[in-house]
Amino acid sequence: MIHWYKIDKASMPALNSITKLSIAGKTICLVNYDQELFAVAWKCPHAGADLSTGWCENKQLICPYHRHAFDLSTGRGAIGQGNYINTYSLEKRGDDWFVGMKSSFFKRLFRK
Template sequence: MFLHNFQLFNGSIKKRGSLFTRKIKWYRIGAKSDLLVEIPPNKPKAYSIAGKNIILCKTEDGELTALIDKCPHQGKRLSDGWCEENKVVCPYHRYSFDLKTGLGSGTGIDVFPLSEREGGLYVGINRWVWF
């Protein structure tokens, strides 16, 4: 698909001529205080949320980040790797990706927004929804 096939509408991406649009849907992961204790500073923790394999990582400053659990090189799980210098490292070929931007080796990886709300920490996942 080409970019001219899409339009921006009320902050969402909508395919021209389509009744579907992409919107962020928020999913609760857990209490932030519990997650800060559960997630070690040097090891990603794997989650399956809304059909997506996601990792939560802790930056050197103690901030939580959410990224896709898949290295773009050969599709290996980043949750089998480790974190160092604010990057997650794939254990198979040592490709690394920035914990905040997802930039790094190759094309980079998807980063998901996190939001602290009443009732816990939520991760935002783009979904196609009926417009």
């Protein structure tokens, strides 16, 4: 089940930049790449670098440590890397943006 969380306007990244924010107990990166918005994981699966300090090229997020590249739409790592990052759905409602996150089985199980 996907829950939608409103993104604080102050957390929105400027054009061609990346912000890191916590939402619903999760930390994610918001990426504004050529006026298109993406929500992806903040931590590189290779050795744990903070992807919010990386940069974008050719619609890929580049890790600042060892230059692994991840497709902004799918999260798929470049050929030969054998890794990926999570991506999250985004939706614009009026002037507000929302990010969709799956709730875990255990959260659903113990919710009142």
